[in-house]
Amino acid sequence: MGWEQWLGKLGVTGIDSRRGPRFSDYYQAVQAAIAGQGVLLGSRLVMKDLITSSLLVTPFPEGVQTDLGYDVIASRGAAERPEVLAFIHWIAGQALT
Incomplete structure (x- = not known):
């Protein structure tokens, strides 16, 4: 999901989501946000x-x-x-809680 979709779902208008720095690598975007160089969209879980x-x-x-x-x-x-199956069942259970 990009800024345009996020802002649209919240009903926010009048913001040009194309302005500002853009990163093709998510890790770089996270590091830029940590460094105070802007904001990013991310999963609260992640x-x-x-x-x-x-x-x-x-x-x-x-x-x-x-x-x-x-x-x-x-x-x-x-x-x-068996150990891979056990992991798959475990991770699926974690995702559903």
């Missing part, structure tokens, strides 16, 4: 440790639900191993 340690803050109380998610991917051979 940013949790950075927020807890006060390296980043959530300046807006609003959040936006998206249909973005994560996939667990493994080779066919690995996916049949």
Whole structure:
């Protein structure tokens, strides 16, 4: 989700979301935000440790639900191993809580 979509879901108008620095690498965008060079859109779950340690803050109380998610991917051979299956079941359970 980009700024335009995020602002639109909140009903915010009059902001040119194309202005300002842009990064093709998410890690660079995170580091720029930590350095005080702007703001970024991110998942609170992914940013949790950075927020807890006060390296980043959530300046807006609003959040936006998206249909973005994560996939667990493994080779066919690995996916049949008991320890990999156990991990897949564990991580799926963590994602649902």
